[in-house]
Amino acid sequence: MSEEHHINYVKVWAWLVGLLCVSVAGPMFEIKVVTLITAFGIAGVKAYMVAKNFMHINIAPRFVAYMVTTGLVFMLLFFAGAAPDVMEPKGENWFKPGWHEVDIQGAEKELEEGIFFKDQVDH
Amino acid sequence: MSGRPIATTRSASGMPTGLLAVWWVIVSEIVIFGGLLGSYIMYRLAHDAWTAEAAHTNTWIGAFNTLVLLSSSLAAVLAHRAAEAGDGRKAHHLLWWTFAGGVTFLCVKAVEWSIEIRAGYTLASNTFWSFYYTAAGLHALHVLAGIIIIAIVARSAIRNLELHRVELIGVYWHFVDVVWIFLFPLLYIAK
Numbered sequence: 001m002s003e004e005h006h007i008n009y010v011k012v013w014a015w016l017v018g019l020l021c022v023s024v025a026g027p028m029f030e031i032k033v034v035t036l037i038t039a040f041g042i043a044g045v046k047a048y049m050v051a052k053n054f055m056h057i058n059i060a061p062r063f064v065a066y067m068v069t070t071g072l073v074f075m076l077l078f079f080a081g082a083a084p085d086v087m088e089p090k091g092e093n094w095f096k097p098g099w100h101e102v103d104i105q106g107a108e109k110e111l112e113e114g115i116f117f118k119d120q121v122d123h
Numbered sequence: 124m125s126g127r128p129i130a131t132t133r134s135a136s137g138m139p140t141g142l143l144a145v146w147w148v149i150v151s152e153i154v155i156f157g158g159l160l161g162s163y164i165m166y167r168l169a170h171d172a173w174t175a176e177a178a179h180t181n182t183w184i185g186a187f188n189t190l191v192l193l194s195s196s197l198a199a200v201l202a203h204r205a206a207e208a209g210d211g212r213k214a215h216h217l218l219w220w221t222f223a224g225g226v227t228f229l230c231v232k233a234v235e236w237s238i239e240i241r242a243g244y245t246l247a248s249n250t251f252w253s254f255y256y257t258a259a260g261l262h263a264l265h266v267l268a269g270i271i272i273i274a275i276v277a278r279s280a281i282r283n284l285e286l287h288r289v290e291l292i293g294v295y296w297h298f299v300d301v302v303w304i305f306l307f308p309l310l311y312i313a314k
Contacts, residue, residue, distance in 0.1 A: 009204070013197040017190060024186045027312055039308035047301045054200045054297045061137040064146050071150040075157030079165070086165040 012053045019046050145291050149298045152265075156302050159261065163254045163309060176251035177314045179244060184235045185311030188228050189303060195224025196300045199273075199293040202280075206290065211283035218277035218289065221296060225270035232263055255310055262306060265299050 019042050026038025051057045057065060089096050133140045167173050202217035236256075246256045269292070276288045 009197055009200050013193060016193045020186060020189050023308060023312060024182060027314065039312040043304050043308050046304045050196065050297050050301050054196055055294050067146060067150045071153035074154055075161060078158060079161040083165050087169040
């Protein structure tokens with residue numbers, strides 16, 4: 001692992017601290033896109049820098065990168081599988097009970113308004 | 124037994140077995156923390172009200188703790204370099220700096236939580252705070268485990284014993300740093 005001896009670790013650390021400052025300053029502009037980029041984009045860059053320069057993942061045997069990638073892929077698969085149930089109130093063949101109650105209440109309210117309207121027409 | 128390498132320094136897989144085991148732990152941890160953070164993101168996107176709750180976290184405390192962890196990671200990687208050069212004394216010294224970073228992180232976290240709990244934001248307040256304490260708490264447990272191991276490795280490093288362990292705890296410590304790098308924007312920046 002002689003390649004790691006050429007890395008200037010203090011310089012990498014200074015970059016990481018600089019990026020931290022940018023991620024803290026980002027939300028001060030109060031622009032959502034800028035906040036997202038400076039927060040999560042920079043988090044990705046910082047994580048990559050730590051993994052590459054401090055953990056030396058780039059000079060570890062290739063299967064280490066494959067192992068890490070497998071973990072990340074599983075994480076994304078589980079996210080994609082669970083996300084609809086968490087983020088949507090209902091699907092084609094299912095509904096979320098809590099949200100269903102809200103739907104029923106809304107429908108009852110609409111029905112009441114409809115009856116009120118009908119009464120007004122009758123009179 | 125004298126001519127044989129100890130198990131953790133064998134490299135049948137192309138890397139020391141101890142290092143392989145640490146990577147194995149890290150891959151498992153990716154799925155654990157990934158599940159936790161993925162769930163947080165799902166709920167956060169589905170519930171706008173969480174933005175108001177997140178506004179109560181202190182960005183400056185989070186940023187300071189990020190700086191502390193990044194600095195402790197620098198000390199850990201410099202300790203690894205010293206260990207590779209066979210300088211156990213320097214590695215020992217730098218590992219104690221890493222240890223100090225971990226202790227500082229936990230002290231700051233304790234103060235931060237005390238303030239939040241006194242303000243009425245507890246684990247049971249609502250789902251946002253449940254996630255907040257669970258994610259930050261699980262991470263803090265990893266920091267605690269890390270500093271205990273660092274102390275043990277530092278004690279043997281000063282006698283130039285088991286110097287390969289400096290790299291092993293270093294890789295684990297950098298992973299703990301990486302997890303915090305993602306927790307920081309999720310819990311403190313996205314408001």
